[in-house]
Amino acid sequence: MRRYEPVVSSLFVILLVCSRIAAVRWLALYQSKQKSWTDDKNCSKSLGLLGKQTRQCRQNLDLMGTISHAAYVAMDTCQGQFSDRRWNCSSIRKTPKLSRDLARGTREQAYVYAISSASLVHSIARACSVGVTNKCSCGTLPNYPPQGNFKWGGCGDDLKYGLHFSEQFTDAELMKKGKIKNSKKSQMNRHNNKVGRLIVARSMTRACKCHGVSGSCSIKTCWMSLPDFSVIGTTLKNLYANAVEVRRKKRKNMRLFVPVRSNVRSVSKESLIYFTKSPDYCSPDPKTGSIGTKGRFCSSESSGWGGCDAMCCGRGYRSFTKTIVERCECKYYWCCYVKCKTCEKTLHLNVCR
Numbered sequence: 001m002r003r004y005e006p007v008v009s010s011l012f013v014i015l016l017v018c019s020r021i022a023a024v025r026w027l028a029l030y031q032s033k034q035k036s037w038t039d040d041k042n043c044s045k046s047l048g049l050l051g052k053q054t055r056q057c058r059q060n061l062d063l064m065g066t067i068s069h070a071a072y073v074a075m076d077t078c079q080g081q082f083s084d085r086r087w088n089c090s091s092i093r094k095t096p097k098l099s100r101d102l103a104r105g106t107r108e109q110a111y112v113y114a115i116s117s118a119s120l121v122h123s124i125a126r127a128c129s130v131g132v133t134n135k136c137s138c139g140t141l142p143n144y145p146p147q148g149n150f151k152w153g154g155c156g157d158d159l160k161y162g163l164h165f166s167e168q169f170t171d172a173e174l175m176k177k178g179k180i181k182n183s184k185k186s187q188m189n190r191h192n193n194k195v196g197r198l199i200v201a202r203s204m205t206r207a208c209k210c211h212g213v214s215g216s217c218s219i220k221t222c223w224m225s226l227p228d229f230s231v232i233g234t235t236l237k238n239l240y241a242n243a244v245e246v247r248r249k250k251r252k253n254m255r256l257f258v259p260v261r262s263n264v265r266s267v268s269k270e271s272l273i274y275f276t277k278s279p280d281y282c283s284p285d286p287k288t289g290s291i292g293t294k295g296r297f298c299s300s301e302s303s304g305w306g307g308c309d310a311m312c313c314g315r316g317y318r319s320f321t322k323t324i325v326e327r328c329e330c331k332y333y334w335c336c337y338v339k340c341k342t343c344e345k346t347l348h349l350n351v352c353r
Contacts, residue, residue: 023173023189024113025096026053029064030071037064048096052172062133063124067169070123074116077233084299084306086281086313091289099289105185105276108289110192111240114272115233117170117196122229125162125200129155136161139224149220150208156223159204163197182255184248184275191257192272199235199270203227236272243272282313293352300350312352322347 028048042064043049043057057064078089087108091099101108128136139156146152170193174186181187207225210217244267246257257267257275267273279285284292298308298317308317328343 023050023053023170024102024109024116025050025098026067026169027071027074027092027112027116028095029068030075030095032068037061037068046096050173053169056169056172060133060135063127063135063165066123066127066132067120070119071116073123073229074112074119077119077229078112078115080230081233081237084311086293086305086311087278087289088291090291094289100287101278101289105188105274106278107240107243107272107274108278110188110243110272110274111236113170113189113192114196114199114236114239117166117193118200118232118236119196119229120166120170121159121162121197121200122226122232123162124165125157125159125226128158128161141223146222150222151220152223153221154207154209154223156207157204157226159201159224159226163201166197167193184255187248187255187257188246188273188275191267195239195270195272196236199232199239200226203232203235239270239272243274245277246273246275248275280313296352298350298352308350308352315353317350317352319348319350322349 025048028046032042032047038061040058040061043054045054049057057067060067075089075092078092082089087101089108089112091101091108092112100106102112103109124136125139127133129138131137136158137155139158140160141152141156171190174181174190174193180190204224204226206222208220208222210220212218244264245260246267247260248255249258250256257273259265259267279288279290281290282293284290284294293311293313294315296311298311299306300308300317300319303309305311311317323344323346325342325344327340330338330340332338
């Protein structure tokens with residue numbers, strides 16, 4: 001039996017390392033969004049928090065509700081964005097356990113890391129501006145004079161603190177003793193986390209409130225604000241579609257990612273990157289995170305991702321009609337009720353075989 005001990009030990013080390021660099025497991029916090037964070041006993045590894053994140057949890061109990069909300073927003077946005085794709089982001093619900101599509105360097109892993117990092121920036125920055133914690137407050141007002149009929153004021157989202165906190169939290173397990181972990185997967189995850197934060201930073205826009213007699217808006221007060229998170233989710237989905245497949249190359253004692261395809265010159269700081277090709281997600285395979293597409297709805301009129309040809313993987317589809325009853329032609333009567341008719345609506349649906 002002794003001759004097998006080195007092999008067993010090696011496998012244990014590999015599994016341990018894989019679990020430690022799976023820093024996106026904190027998304028399991030979406031399950032605890034209603035939990036009251038008044039006791040540091042809630043900072044449990046069962047919710048996907050790794051060593052450094054557990055310590056950060058204990059030090060930031062006032063922000064843990066916000067972090068849980070960020071996990072929920074990331075999950076909800078991901079599933080909404082990919083509802084018409086073969087990969088519909090269902091594997092994110094398995095956290096803190098990770099299927100292979102979120103652990104082996106795929107395009108899907110790149111998106112999930114970016115959306116989770118971005119969601120945390122967004123949620124923390126918003127929480128600061130509404131006074132959830134005393135660790136931060138309103139965002140800094142622009143230091144350049146206003147260009148137009150307004151003045152800087154109000155309370156904007158604290159982007160600076162959001163970026164700082166998100167980096168410290170999401171990248172916590174990609175560091176070791178203050179030094180950056182240099183594994184291929186850690187380097188990829190850091191890059192995609194950073195892309196998520198960058199997209200949020202670049203989405204800041206001016207928001208204003210009017211003042212004046214009878215809403216004349218003769219005077220406006222403006223501040224910098226983040227858009228609805230769905231806007232950021234859409235931007236990241238576009239980056240997912242154009243993600244760059246990479247390999248590592250050593251240059252002057254540094255390991256850098258370079259594109260695999262010769263027609264792509266370099267990896268930009270806004271590009272999502274991956275190094276493992278994705279499964280086709282056509283058939284159920286729990287290990288790879290694929291639920292398959294049998295029984296999924298599709299559009300017979302679309303040639304895109306949600307179309308039956310793409311969704312059903314060549315297996316064909318079944319069409320049927322379904323009649324539903326819904327309220328319609330509603331009218332509001334003063335005062336104070338709404339009266340509606342009942343209408344039948346026939347839906348023409350298709351599901352993959």
